[in-house]
Amino acid sequence: MAKGDPGATTRSRRAAPRSKRAAAKGADPELVQLLTPEGERIESVIGPDGVEYRVDFSDEEYRGLYRDLVLVRKLDAEATALQRQGELGLWASLLGQEAAQVGSGRALRPQDMAFPTYREHGVLYCRGIDPIMPLGLFRGVDQGGWDPNEFKFNMYTIVIGAQTLHATGYAMGVAMDGRTGGDDGEAVIAYFGDGATSQGDVNEAFVWASVFNAPLVFFCQNNQYAISEPLERQTRVPLYRRAGGFGFPGIRVDGNDVLASYAVTRHALDNARSGQGPSLIEAYTYRMGAHTTSDDPTRYRIASEVEAWQAKDPIARMKAFLEKQKIVDADFFAEVDEQARREAVHLRERVLAMPDPEPVTMFDHVYPNGSPELDEQRAQFTKYQASFEGGAH
Secondary structure, rough: OOOOOOOOOOOOOOOOOHHHHHHHHHOOOOOOOOEOOOEEEEEEEEEOOOOOOEOOOOOHHHHHHHHHHEEEHHHHHHHHHHHHHOOOOOOOOOOHHHHHHHHHHHHHHOOOOOEOOOHHHHHHHOOOOOOOHHHHHOOOOOOOOHHHHHOOOOOOOOOOOHHHHHHHHHHHHHHHOOOOOOOOOOOEEEEEHHHHHHHHHHHHHHHHHOOOOOOOOEEEOOOOOEEEEHHHHOOOOHHHHHHHHHHHHHHHHHHOHHHHHHHHHHHHHHHHHHHOOEEEEEEOOOOOOOOOOOOOOHHHHOOOHHHHHOOOOOHHHHHHHHOOOOOOOOHHHHHHHHHHHHHHHHHHHHHOOOOOOOOOHHHHHOOOOOOOHHHHHHHHHHHHOOOOOOOOO
16 A cells, blocks of 8 residues: 655544644653554654654555554464464564554655565565565575565565665665665665664664765664663663764654654655665664564563553554544454454465475575586485485385
């Protein structure tokens, strides 16, 4: 679903907005928020960077955002269940981070390029990629491959922070090719977590992007934990403030607010494509589940903390907003839930139907034109496999 620019679409039914001054009262002055946890709509807010952030969507676009959030969560939950049942080797859930991913994913223009980690299933969905694609990777039956040029979405990156360097190099190429300077320019976005900010790769990417004025948005999903290490083990200042030391702007957004995530990301991308260089967005959110399915979060965080963040759930607040503004009825919610259920069942069926590859195919895509050494390894492996055939074993 394509979204309009902030302020560009006239709604058929206006939300009852809070004023900018009322919105600021009692709110975190460092946090851009357009939708409160109670589902109260804020018309616009002046961020700490002096920019006025707002969105002006049609009712259909608001409904579309809610549908995105629900479908992404349901598909993610199905993948977690598949792993628990032994059908996937591993899964990194996005539970709790749907708004940051859907909001930023829908803010991308068709020509923009995204570089994900291994958790950006929501952005992948927004880029129109079949959700079955990463499941082949985590099931171990293929490389999880899609064409990055077709979808403008790079491959999942398992090495923490490495994708920020890939994104920086790509963005420098965009600038050198002259593909910036207007609305039709190309911007790049790199996703990473709070723990990755301690990686040398990320800080090197900050340096190169800054000095070469790369059209790049660094999008940090601060979900409060780098596996088991809390945020205070990563930084002594808010993460978004680190950008200033590298010479580009940073801003913190409520990562559980899909509207604010959209507005802040769209503004940053527009600045990048117009030639204003890089920026850092810190999406302040929370990982409701485990880091991956091999992790036990109960060993390092307390239940009351999780409960406090459950009250800020991104889907619940969007649902409350839709109900308060009478944009939808009960039939809409039922229809979305049923669609999510059907797509999850279909996803499961397709995963279970994935054929296991022949072991020797592991050699097929190591080098584009092969090599004598690879041919020798393939021959040795084939001989080894053949030794298990017959009645001798």
